[in-house]
Amino acid sequence: MKRTIRTTALTVGALIAALGLQAGPAQADTTAPRIDLRVLVVSDGGPATDAIAAELDSTGTPYTTVDLTSATRQVIDAGFLADTVDGRPRAKFQAVVLPDDNPFAAGSTEMAALASYEQTYAIPQVDAYTYARPQAGLNVPTSGGYSGSIDGVQASVTDAGRAGPFGYLKGAVPFEDNSPSVSESYAYLSTPAPGADFTPYVQAPIPGTGTQGSLIGEYRHDGRRELVVTFVYNQYQEQFRLLSRGIVEWMTGGVHLGASRNYFAVHVDDVFLSDDRWDTQLNCTPGDVDCTNQSGTPNPIRMTAADVDYATAWEQSRHFTLDLVFNGSGSVDQRADDNGVDQLADRLIADRNQFRWVNHTYTHAFLGCEQNTTVVPWTCATNPDGSTRWVSRQTIDDEIAGNRAWAQAAGLPLDNGELVTGEHSGLRILPQQPDDNPDLAPALADSGVRWLASDASRDPGQRQVGPAVTVPRHPMNVFYNAGHAAEEVDEYNWLYTSRAQGGSGLCEDDPATTTCLPAPLDTGTGYQDHIVPLETRIALGHVLSNDPEPHFIHQSNLAEDRIAYPVLNGVLDGCDALFADNTPLVNLRMKDIGAELQRRSAWKSALDAGQVTAYRIGGAVTVQAPNGTDVTATLPTGTTVGTGAFGTAYAGEVSGWTPSAGTALTFTLPSSAAAPAHTAHSGARPTAPAPRTRVPAGLNRQVPAAPKS
Known part of the structure; x- marks a missing residue:
């Protein structure tokens, strides 16, 4: 660059x-001089500095935090910032992040120490969220600028930004507008002050002027360089996630520990099986262990050969590979019921090299405790002495080996080190089964399984299970028991509306659930108008967060109305629209995701231990x-x-x-x-403290509740 x-x-x-x-x-x-590859984050407890720290955590870039709200915090002075090692001057930090351009009191010796340090070692400073003012290289907003909400605004990267730290973006930077009742993004839009050496990198229209105002820009003065950010954000907002890479690139000059990618992988569970269907009258799924009324007529959902043709054409057009997580018994049963015919399996096997394949056990059996389904919710069956009755090691072995044998006979390209158990069973499931099946780890050893899928919403974080390491997967709220959009909306309404509105009352029992609805969605339009945008935004948020963990849906979602594709297209289209060709999606298979997570964990442990x-x-x-x-x-x-x-x-x-x-x-x-180069500094004193910037309410994380899948 x-x-x-x-x-x-x-x-x-x-x-x-x-x-x-x-x-x-x-x-x-x-x-x-020696410049240590570590960032100094001076925090005031606000969302902006916390967001930058979260980005550094995500990439694996080491940093030191000084908390200005702590009475026992480290004092920032020359000795804290620099020293000498083996006779060579050492700068202990390659960049400084401040809450604003000057968060200290007037005449602060700490700000003077920082300014001198930055001048001496050419250390850049990020003003995480500051007021537009001449001391930051900008006119005040009242001089032809703007201060207020920029919810829904389409910002853009300037030519200088694309040629510099934001060259991974195509240009557009959309600002979220998720709630009409909450101010989600507050900004000061302004133009460079007269005579200021200021280069805007990201800007947005100043209302009513036809002029662009800076949101992120570089201010050079007194032998120092500042990245001036004039909008507030938190670590979960799309606009920050889009720009965070560039902020780190700018502050480090493109030389830092840690790395990030835009990862996206999609597992399609239950391939070859049929999935039970949601009953819109019973408000449950006949065949499911938690459905008290089993009087509904079975009407399972299963892909067809035409659905396979659609999937392969979609993959080719999107340059994306799906992971098919399969149960061989589904095809065996289909052939037994249809005089040896299974057109779905025939087509999938013929197109087997178009997909990646993952063992989902032969019958999708529950491999944890033996379930007592005479009560709702189910409980673990017990032995006469009161101990838990577990599914046996032999049963687990047979489920793994049986599916491998079927795959081998079908010629499926399979990696035997990967496994997804039915419903992630065998692993702990709260509240009924707080412990792993003790026979699971030995069975994994019997079968040479190294990577075992877990549900990220229930069992987040990678952990060891015998010889295997878990690979957490994100569930999508595209339900396993829905083949039609209307069924999906009906179940969504049941889950996320109040009892008075005919819903389950989940949100009344757990108000922190952020997918709650103020009123039921229209079954004809609710999927496309509400669920698809929300699920797209959630999944895209994972992609933009350097999160390699795969998402999982079910074969039913590729059948009938093919309701998964609008969400998947939303994610892929979003990335295509936002990122330059040099920043593609990275589509890894399960074992490579597991290895990436494992390396990250070891790296974090080494950093934390110094x-x-x-x-x-x-x-x-x-x-x-x-x-x-x-x-x-x-x-x-x-x-x-x-x-x-x-x-x-x-x-x-x-x-x-x-x-x-x-x-x-x-x-x-x-x-x-x-x-990094710098000018000879004049020894000018630091500017006066920045005025208090406004942080609107409502900048909080959105965490969807995931139903059973």
């Missing part, structure tokens, strides 16, 4: 010494981590490690994992990636 180097009338030798530029081989200049050392001197980055812990970093294109190229291309840079043997790894940056 091209960068502009700003210089003053220093001699060439002095400039090289001041900036840590290379005068030949990497680290040849012994006077170049076992990672990383710094830059001129054109060389040195990282040392514990033996066996893979190192993750994002670096400029052309970076090498040892004798080979580092990483894979993504979002205009290269990033990835490199194994560590416990000794120092040296990454050599390309000659184009010069150390």
